[in-house]
Amino acid sequence: MKPPPFQYYDPRTLADVVGLLGRLENAKLLAGGQSLMPMLNMRFVLPDHVIDLNRVDGLSYIRERDRALEIGAMTRQRDLEFSDVVRARCPLVHEAILEVGHRQTRNRGTIGGSLCHLDPAAELVSVAAALDATVTVAGPNGTREIAFADFPVAYMSPAIEPQEVLTEVRIPTWPPGHGYAFVEFSRRHGDFAIVSAAALIEADGSGKISRASVTLGGMGQGPVRARDVEQALLGQAPNEDLFREVCESCRAIEAMDDIHASAGYRQHLAAVLARRALTKAAARLQAAPSMH
Amino acid sequence: MTDKRTITLAVNGTRYEREVEVRFTLADFIRHELGLTGTHLGCEHGVCGACTILLDGLSARSCLMLAVQADGHEILTVEGIAPSADKLHPLQEAFRDNHGLQCGFCTPGILTTLIEFLRDNPDPTEQEVRIAISGNLCRCTGYQNIVIAALDAAKRLQAQAAPSP
Amino acid sequence: MSEKLDITLNINGRDYAIRVEPRKTLVDAIRDECGQTGTHIGCEHGVCGACTIILDDEAVRSCLMFAVQAVGKRIRTIEGLADGDTLHPLQRAFMEHHGLQCGFCTPGFLMLAANVLEQRPDIDDEELIDVLASNLCRCTGYQNIIKAVRAAAREMRGA
Numbered sequence: 288m289k290p291p292p293f294q295y296y297d298p299r300t301l302a303d304v305v306g307l308l309g310r311l312e313n314a315k316l317l318a319g320g321q322s323l324m325p326m327l328n329m330r331f332v333l334p335d336h337v338i339d340l341n342r343v344d345g346l347s348y349i350r351e352r353d354r355a356l357e358i359g360a361m362t363r364q365r366d367l368e369f370s371d372v373v374r375a376r377c378p379l380v381h382e383a384i385l386e387v388g389h390r391q392t393r394n395r396g397t398i399g400g401s402l403c404h405l406d407p408a409a410e411l412v413s414v415a416a417a418l419d420a421t422v423t424v425a426g427p428n429g430t431r432e433i434a435f436a437d438f439p440v441a442y443m444s445p446a447i448e449p450q451e452v453l454t455e456v457r458i459p460t461w462p463p464g465h466g467y468a469f470v471e472f473s474r475r476h477g478d479f480a481i482v483s484a485a486a487l488i489e490a491d492g493s494g495k496i497s498r499a500s501v502t503l504g505g506m507g508q509g510p511v512r513a514r515d516v517e518q519a520l521l522g523q524a525p526n527e528d529l530f531r532e533v534c535e536s537c538r539a540i541e542a543m544d545d546i547h548a549s550a551g552y553r554q555h556l557a558a559v560l561a562r563r564a565l566t567k568a569a570a571r572l573q574a575a576p577s578m579h
Numbered sequence: 580m581t582d583k584r585t586i587t588l589a590v591n592g593t594r595y596e597r598e599v600e601v602r603f604t605l606a607d608f609i610r611h612e613l614g615l616t617g618t619h620l621g622c623e624h625g626v627c628g629a630c631t632i633l634l635d636g637l638s639a640r641s642c643l644m645l646a647v648q649a650d651g652h653e654i655l656t657v658e659g660i661a662p663s664a665d666k667l668h669p670l671q672e673a674f675r676d677n678h679g680l681q682c683g684f685c686t687p688g689i690l691t692t693l694i695e696f697l698r699d700n701p702d703p704t705e706q707e708v709r710i711a712i713s714g715n716l717c718r719c720t721g722y723q724n725i726v727i728a729a730l731d732a733a734k735r736l737q738a739q740a741a742p743s744p
Numbered sequence: 745m746s747e748k749l750d751i752t753l754n755i756n757g758r759d760y761a762i763r764v765e766p767r768k769t770l771v772d773a774i775r776d777e778c779g780q781t782g783t784h785i786g787c788e789h790g791v792c793g794a795c796t797i798i799l800d801d802e803a804v805r806s807c808l809m810f811a812v813q814a815v816g817k818r819i820r821t822i823e824g825l826a827d828g829d830t831l832h833p834l835q836r837a838f839m840e841h842h843g844l845q846c847g848f849c850t851p852g853f854l855m856l857a858a859n860v861l862e863q864r865p866d867i868d869d870e871e872l873i874d875v876l877a878s879n880l881c882r883c884t885g886y887q888n889i890i891k892a893v894r895a896a897a898r899e900m901r902g903a
Contacts, residue, residue: 288623294582295601295647317645324643325624328604337601341648365637389714391628391692394637395644477713678887723842724888 290327297339301425301454304343308450309427311336316452318361318400321392346399346454351376354460360399360453364411368393376460379417379485383410383469389477399453405443405509407543408479412439413504414469416512417485420458426451439509461498465489466525466572468564471504472556474547480505481548482556486564488525490572496520501565503557506542513537513561525569527562534561586650590615591659599646606630608646609656617657617687621716628715631688632656638695657687660694669735670694670728679728681719689715693729701737705730751815755780756824764811771795773811774821782822782851786880793879796852797821803859822851825858834858834896843892845883852879857893861900869894 298304308314314336317323326332340346346361349370356377358367367373367384374381387393387401387410401411402422415422420435424447433446440446447453461467471483483504491497499520501513519533535558542553582601587594590613597612609618609632621629623642630642633655660668670693673679680686689712696703696711703711708729709722717725748763755778762777769788774797775781786794788807795807798820825832834854837843844850853876860867860875867875873890881889 289607290602290604290645292602295584295645297647320643320645320648321625321640324604324645327602328623328642337645339645339648389628390696390711391631391638391640391714392625394634395639475713476710678885681885719883719885721842721845721883 288328291330291333293334294336295339296336297342299342299344301343301345301452304338304340304452305425305427305450307336307338308452311338314338316340318403319363319396321388321396322400322404322406349373356458356460358398358456358458360455361397362399364393364396364398364401367398377418377458379467379469379487380414380458382467383414383485386410386469386471386477386480398456402438402456403445403447403453405439405445406479407442407508408481408483408505410469410471410480410483410504413483413485413502413510415456415458416510417487417500417502418458419500420456422453423455423457424451425454430454442508461487461489464573466568466570468567468571470560470564470567472560482506482553482560484557484560484564486561486568488520488565488568488572490525495522495524501561503537503540503561506540506553506557511540513540516561525565525572527566530562530565530569534558534565537561584647584650586647588649588651589653591654591656601645601647603646604642605632605644605646605649606641608649609641609654612646615656615658619684619687621684626716627685628688628692629685631691631715633691633695636695638692655691655694657690660690669739670697670732673732673735674728677728677731678724679720685715685717689717689725693732697729697733697736701733701740703730703733749812751812753778753811753814753819754817755819755821762811766810766812768811769807770809770811770814771806774806774819780821780823784848784851786848791880792849792852793856794849794852796855796879798855798859801859801863803856820855822854825854832858833899834861834893837892837896837899841888841892841895843884843888849879849881853881853889857896861897865897865901867897872897
């Protein structure tokens, strides 16, 4: 199980990366390698060129600006895990990242790599959808932004052109004191989620839910925002019976059948996990009116 | 035959300079080029952890890295854990004393993983140990004694660190 | 097919009236005719010990006996080791010390150990290991089995 022959490049600047993508056919970008390398070793992909991003300057950072976190595409998952600002301002990402793979994979894996790989069960993909993230890609014609809702176009296929590279993820932050939770079901710790649920809630001065985000992962080819659930929660006081009732609509989300679970079981998990995530999120919601 | 590159890196404190094919994985480089066969290949696709090494002190699956990516870096393999040829590291002693291995195939990867983990978490709970080794598979032991050995190693390392009164 | 014989086997204090050919091994009769499947068959030629039961105060390999040879004797199998809902000290020790993985060899080890500790509660460690050496385990590497038996022995001696 060895990688097939390819030409290797290790550019130092983003401009070099874009230049290489512009002139090379059948090239693959190598980020953390935790997804691409297995595919190379098993020869599921046969690129003529591998462009290693690990020595490119300026793609690894975590910044807070304008009520959002700006995260460089090559930021290691480990750095997200141990970042104080992520934990404080985007605790959903912190809770989700503890479920991503294992210590060894998080030491190398990157946020950009995970988002571009778009595994249907990937935790970072789910939270990006939950948080309405925006991604920036750079190409020969400059940069452009893509709303995460528009990012997955097909099974494991992002809306990135062959000559483009993801450079940044921008995650709008929810106000301090918001409720959040990420829960997933898998056979063993660190396995891909069979189904995951991400919940975010904000309450107004009278304690009624003023904003909600509920995202199911692992159901189909990408994360699904449970809009029906989000709508039904608005204006309501958070409580378990409400969550149980509104999450029933998750059973109608289209789901896939595979060796891990039937569609029906996934739908059942969706209803249960969404309820658990909301319950956990509500427990974390701080009573004070939102101050932003 | 693909492109070759010359790389320079330190492995277990020794500096090496070698020419390698760009598609050569780090695991294969360590084993074939450097003759350090303690690092094992269990799956070659990043799930079993037998190939775990420390790259600049952080655990990584060496089957999921290219040798060229290690240029300029420092690597610790299982061969570098014992302080000398005739003295074992307390972690290794704990594994020996607690029957923490049977066939030993997964052990190098588990040891390097635990070197990092115990360095960063000197007083772990059992649950924390189990999560720490969740990226390493063992077919023989049922993990119980591995966990016991890790907790025992933590105690031994703490005793070593604390000066006696 | 040879003529079947009507016999009674006394297992864990209960009588089972069965009909078997003379060539039927004791382990097969215990498992098939009497439905007590805790006693396992690993090799059927007397080397693995998975089929160990206690016959009138002796640990024996039930694959090396015929059912008809056990008539009139007291058979004790793994199903009779616990006292109702109370586990035997050996059973508890195996749980606490991770003395089993797949569990296939375990009934044999438990009956062997129970017998030797009942007969010779003060058996020394070296001899104990010698006795246990008669049973095979593919999973554990034996360390924890020995640990578990030693722990149970201490408890049973009242130490």
